[in-house]
Amino acid sequence: MWRHLNRGGALLGSALAWNNGVQKTPAMGFNTWNRYACNINETLVRETANQMKNMGFLAAGYNYINIDDCWNTKTRDSSGRLVVDATKFPSGMKNLTDFLHGLGFKAGIYEDQGLTTCAGFAGSLNHELTDARTFVEWGFDYVKIDNCDSGSFQGTNAQRFKRWTDALTQVQAETGKMLFYSLVEWQSFDAWDWAPHIANSWRIYDDIQANWFRITQILNNASFIGDYSNFYAHNDLDMLENGNGALTLAEQRSHFTAWALAKSPLLIGTDISKLSQDSVDILTNPEIIAINQDTVIGEPLKPFFWGKNPDGTWDPSFPAQYWSGYWKDHKHTAVMYINFNERTVDLNFTFSHSPHLRAHKKYAVRDLWKHEDKGVFGNFFFDGSIPSHDVRAYIFTEQP
Numbered sequence: 001m002w003r004h005l006n007r008g009g010a011l012l013g014s015a016l017a018w019n020n021g022v023q024k025t026p027a028m029g030f031n032t033w034n035r036y037a038c039n040i041n042e043t044l045v046r047e048t049a050n051q052m053k054n055m056g057f058l059a060a061g062y063n064y065i066n067i068d069d070c071w072n073t074k075t076r077d078s079s080g081r082l083v084v085d086a087t088k089f090p091s092g093m094k095n096l097t098d099f100l101h102g103l104g105f106k107a108g109i110y111e112d113q114g115l116t117t118c119a120g121f122a123g124s125l126n127h128e129l130t131d132a133r134t135f136v137e138w139g140f141d142y143v144k145i146d147n148c149d150s151g152s153f154q155g156t157n158a159q160r161f162k163r164w165t166d167a168l169t170q171v172q173a174e175t176g177k178m179l180f181y182s183l184v185e186w187q188s189f190d191a192w193d194w195a196p197h198i199a200n201s202w203r204i205y206d207d208i209q210a211n212w213f214r215i216t217q218i219l220n221n222a223s224f225i226g227d228y229s230n231f232y233a234h235n236d237l238d239m240l241e242n243g244n245g246a247l248t249l250a251e252q253r254s255h256f257t258a259w260a261l262a263k264s265p266l267l268i269g270t271d272i273s274k275l276s277q278d279s280v281d282i283l284t285n286p287e288i289i290a291i292n293q294d295t296v297i298g299e300p301l302k303p304f305f306w307g308k309n310p311d312g313t314w315d316p317s318f319p320a321q322y323w324s325g326y327w328k329d330h331k332h333t334a335v336m337y338i339n340f341n342e343r344t345v346d347l348n349f350t351f352s353h354s355p356h357l358r359a360h361k362k363y364a365v366r367d368l369w370k371h372e373d374k375g376v377f378g379n380f381f382f383d384g385s386i387p388s389h390d391v392r393a394y395i396f397t398e399q400p
Contacts, residue, residue: 017196017233018165020172022180024231025293027142027201027265029064029108030057031239034208034269038070038119041088042096049103051272058104060284061293062268064142064180065100066108069119076122080130082111083122097139108142108180109135113160114149123149125160128167135179136171142180143168147187157185158194165198182236182265189221192228192235201236201265208238210245212389213317215255216340220319222262223303229263231298236265243270243279250390253369254338256282257391260292261323261336263300287368288393291327291334301325301336304354308341322347324354331398333357339386347392348382363396 030052032040049065052058071093073083084093097107111131112123124131124145135143145164153160161183172178184203185191195202205221208214218237229235237259242252260266268283275283291301306313307321323336333356337347351357362378369392374383376399386392 017230018198018200019232020168020178020181020200022178022232023200024298025295026234026263027064027180027182027267028060028062028289028293029066029106029142029267030062030272031066031068031108031144031267031269033068033110034210034239034241034244035271040067040070042091045096046099048272049100049105052105053103055272055275055280056284057268057272060286061289062266062283063104063106064108064267065105066110066142066144066267068110068144069112069117069146070121071110072117072121074116074121076127080127081134082127082131093138093140101139106141107139108144109138109140110144110146111135112146112148112150113164113183114147115152116149118146118148124164125150125153128163129170132164132167132171132179133174136175136177140179142182144182144184146184157188157191158198161185161195162198184236192225196228196230196233200232201234203236203238205238208241210241210247212247212251215241215251215258216319217316219258219262219338220314220316222258222264223320223323224314226262226300226302229298229300234263234265235300237262238264239267239269240283241269242283243268243275248389249278249282250387252279253282254389254391256285257288257336257369257393258338260288261301261325261334261393263292263298266292285368287366287371287395291393294327296328297326299325301334304356305349322349322353324356326356327395330356333363333396333398335381335394335396337383337386337392339388339390342388344385344387346382346384347386348380350380351378357396358398362399364399366395366397368393368395 100107114123116123181199182201183199191202205218301323303320305322318340327334352359365374
């Protein structure tokens, strides 16, 4: 599908990213869709926000509470404005965003850049400015724009989604308020080519599912487009499935680590009240989140050694295994290894494999999941007994 990507030209996208002054690092928070789909209401949103705060998620950086599809009606009012479903949200959206802001969160809302949303409610096509004004009036901080029912638009996806960029820019001129803009393009999957100029994040593949194969599919895609992601503009690998389906703790750990170190937005999508403490500990690992939220280095980790496959192999079931990238400065390097094998294995690589490590230098290595220092290594690194579908993440600190 994307074997033809010209990775050498990708840096242009990062250099010209749309800096709208909102959310320099990837967004973190919660989204209703993965767990609840259309079964949402204001009580659920309020309870989730309280749980997120009480369980330490807000303190860990998860500060967006986002309402996905199914919050509005199928028709607009006589003025052409969106109508909130009064059965689900009887207090209205402004009261809800005020409540979320009072807890210390920001608030996100969903719409669609088609005639209807994916669930069949009133869409935003040809109403972008009205809807942008409405969302700012209601107190929202984040807008997610989806991609359903758009066949009537005569133009490219880039032109269609830019209508929201223009609307947000105009509303900012009117009110001083700019929203985080997340867009969801699918089917053609080329948003990284044009979305860095018009949005803060853009989806790179089909909807995530709570199974290991879909996680590997998405990560395989992400491994070829890391050059397009940087401050204010990020590849979106889709919402987190931690806590959903039958993902093992090893798979949850790998899923979260890969999304975080690819600098994807981190949006939890499960029933917070039912998360095990182990799952909570995975999602709130401060040493992993620190890489995702690095304010000095904007580029994500990228593959430097595929492992089982030859370097550069397109394999949705067995993606690149070894990834690296700078953290904080050029003397700290984050390294990630994921075991896609169905058996326990050891990992090893020489420093010369990674463009972020100096072959002639020694490095102090810290394990970010065991939260322990492993010692000082030169030229070569080895770690043993990584279980199937599990992950290792390290910080390599260059020694004098």
